[in-house]
Amino acid sequence: MAQSVAAATRNLISSERYYSPRRRASTSDALILLLAELIRAFEACTVVDFDPAQCVDALIPYYAPVEMQYGDAVPEETATDVYQTRLSGAALTTLACIVRKLSAPSFRLLILGKLRECWTTLCMGLLFYARVLYRQGEPAPAIENESPGHTFTAIVTVLQIYAGEESLLALVRNTPEALALIFNLWVFEIKHPHLSTQLAEMFPESFKPTAAVLLLVTRKDPADHGPKLVEALASDQRGSAFVPLEHMRRSILSIYQYGEIPADAMHAHLFHLTALHTTAAHHLLLQDSVRIVTEALMAVTSQPFDSATAQGTTRCIRGMCAYLCKYVAGGGLVSLNQSLESGLLVGLLKAHPWLKSQSSTALHEEAAALLTVHLPPYLIYISVLRQAHQSIHLIQEYILKNNIEESFLQKWHIFEAHVHATSKLAIGNEFVETTCECTIHKAVLRCSTCWEAAYCSQQCQIVAWNAHRLPCAKKQAARQAGILPDLSSEDTQFALRVAQNDFEKHKLTVCDKWIESGTLPLVAGIDYTVFPPVVSTNSEAIPAEVKAKMASDAAIYTVFPKGSGGRECYMCDLGLTHAPGEPDGKTIKVVVQVVKAQRVPAFLRID
Known part of the structure; x- marks a missing residue:
């Protein structure tokens, strides 16, 4: 031959x-x-x-x-x-x-x-x-x-x-x-x-x-070919947001079908998703990318550990964690809940064999940052707390059967303790999610378009469609325009309950600092956009929107994270004004007495 x-x-x-x-x-x-x-x-x-x-x-x-x-x-x-x-x-x-x-x-x-x-x-x-x-x-x-x-x-x-x-x-x-x-x-x-x-x-x-892996040839020269690629991707916003996500979906299916982890291909997908966030397609990506990257993390970590491919897989997992750290709440609570419901916490725990084998400090920091920095601020919302609570129950048995890396396990226990502590503020059946008219069964289905409406059965979803169609389309249009959805009433009410509870814990400290300062205005704020929340009594730290709405010399405010850098402010104006001139001790003592006596009106949203 x-x-x-x-x-x-x-x-x-x-x-x-x-x-x-x-x-x-x-x-x-x-x-x-x-x-x-x-x-x-x-x-x-x-x-x-x-x-x-x-x-x-x-x-x-x-x-x-x-x-x-x-x-x-x-x-x-x-x-x-x-x-x-x-x-x-x-x-x-x-x-x-x-x-x-x-x-x-x-x-x-x-x-x-x-x-x-x-x-x-x-x-x-x-x-x-x-x-x-x-x-x-x-x-x-x-x-x-x-x-x-x-x-x-x-x-x-x-x-x-x-x-x-x-x-x-x-x-x-x-x-x-x-x-x-x-x-x-x-x-x-x-x-x-x-x-x-x-x-x-x-x-x-x-x-x-695969064609996806070939695209990696542009990575090492971003100053030249990188911008050209991004420009080509952004030329068709809808298509450019769809293509890398669809490629990642295929890689996920390939993992489950063939049992192999296409680490290079996954790495290519993540690179192009990240590059697209610098273009006008950014808000389109946030609709689905966080959920799909989480599903990819779950698929990768569901495979048996292989020391021969550990280095490439570790790099892939690190890339996913880095992406989620940056964008997990970029689409508001919708994208965050999608990620949690798709198994984010489970995937982080199952990544430990690769984390241990490579002694990857960078991977450890990326994964731990999700538990210590990026997720905790949003646990003030009942919808997020609900998803985290369900994931913790799924993970308990896995932790008992596996030798999790100690320093990472410590961060997990801190996160878990915070979830349990905040869960105690839930009232009645708040952990049971349903929007069905029957209000009997637990929600098992979710609208695939808005990802917010939940139903106990397909029959209930069909019945509710006529009423849900218009608000669903409006939410979808707003997300495509890059507008974050407003916090739901149940999330807002629960967050305000958390704020009231936290303020009660810090009330005496706040009053002592007011008396010590002896100056007006007297303000106290809790900022939940960081973790742990920051309690402030410094009048210079008052958010501009709070300062604009203050009608008196005393107010309490709270700042809630909304995702993608957005926030919502709520305020209690105590209604106490002081005549022009130097403040006297009497005014300050009156305010302190009002606060100590819990005569504080409800927080009102600042539009």
């Missing part, structure tokens, strides 16, 4: 001498048949005793005409253009066949030099062959290598070789046309779902190229 490969290679080399560029258009079938002969020889060959570099060298004249130069676009307009698409496709398919047949690293070393030499011509050939992907409304081709699926697979296979070797990768990074092609492949893969399946079927378990 090896002789047939050598013979086919010799025939190809001879044909290149015989068929001049002028005669090729009239002899296209003959050249394509010669390339097909070489492909068949490779497929039948079982022993590698030929020179792969010679085979690669023989293909160079067929990728693209030597006189062709890069352009912004490579249109397919004439019969000659169609012929060149076919010839480029046949040559690249042959190269992809060589790559698949001999994918060991030792083989790749043999052809590195040739691949480096022919990059300019080969890249042009990739652009020619990619024209098949953009043909519209044509019937299925009779020849397999002229189908979009085959074209996509061959191009990704070839580019994967260049992306996998540092010396070749530099060539791709410095070729804007190649980067633009890779981006288009990434989008094309989502528009045609069968392509991922085709890639998985064509390659062995150890070698699965």
Whole structure:
């Protein structure tokens, strides 16, 4: 069989001498048949005793005409253009066949030099062959290598070789046309779902190229290609927000189907999601990205620990934790509750084998920050507390059966204790969520559009749809416009209950500081946008919106986090005014007595 490969290679080399560029258009079938002969020889060959570099060298004249130069676009307009698409496709398919047949690293070393030499011509050939992907409304081709699926697979296979070797990768990074092609492949893969399946079927378990991983070639040069990629992603806001999320969904399904963690692909998705947050698509991402990243964390940590892949998986988990630290509450309580309901706390605990194996201080800090910094401020809301409380019950048995890293476990117990302490303020059945008219059963379904309305059954959801349709559409439109939803009445009432309880704890300290200062105005505030909450009696720290609404010399206020840097302020104006001039001790004592006697009106929202 090896002789047939050598013979086919010799025939190809001879044909290149015989068929001049002028005669090729009239002899296209003959050249394509010669390339097909070489492909068949490779497929039948079982022993590698030929020179792969010679085979690669023989293909160079067929990728693209030597006189062709890069352009912004490579249109397919004439019969000659169609012929060149076919010839480029046949040559690249042959190269992809060589790559698949001999994918060991030792083989790749043999052809590195040739691949480096022919990059300019080969890249042009990739652009020619990619024209098949953009043909519209044509019937299925009779020849397999002229189908979009085959074209996509061959191009990704070839580019994967260049992306996998540092010396070749530099060539791709410095070729804007190649980067633009890779981006288009990434989008094309989502528009045609069968392509991922085709890639998985064509390659062995150890070698699965994907267009998503190829996009990582832009990461190491953000000053040049990074902005170009972001600009391309942001050109279609709806599409750009959809593509990386859909790729991540597919990676999640792949984990559960094949039991393998595509750490490089996940890392690529996270990079592009983060890049998109600098564009106008930011608010669109916040609708679903936090939930999907959490689902990805759950999928990754659900797999058995493998020391051979621990380094890549640890980097992937760290990236997810970093993303969630930054955006978990970016969409308000909706995105935060989505994340908790999807298993955020469970995923953090299950990440401990990778955390321990790599001794990753950075990963530990990212994961611990969610428990100590980013989630606790929102536990003042009953909807968040409800989700956290349910997760804690699920985790108890897991903690007992596993040896969790000690310092991380300490932070978990602090978080758990805070959840239990705040839960004591719940009244009646506040931990039972339902919006059904029946108000009997616990909610088990949720509206997939607004993610707020909950139902005890599908029947109740159907009955409630007519009433829910309009408010649901308004909420969706507001989120698409980047407007955070208002806090629900149950969340607001519970947060005010927490504030009243906390103020009661600090009441004596506040009164002592008022007497000690002896100056007006007398204010006391609790800021819940940080954890632990900050109690302040400094008049200089009064939020502007509180100061504007104060009608007297004494007030108590509270600041609640709303997500994405937003906040809501509530105030109790004590109604005590002092005549112009220096404050006297009597006024201060009266205010102190009012506060100590709990004669404090309800907090009112400051609009």
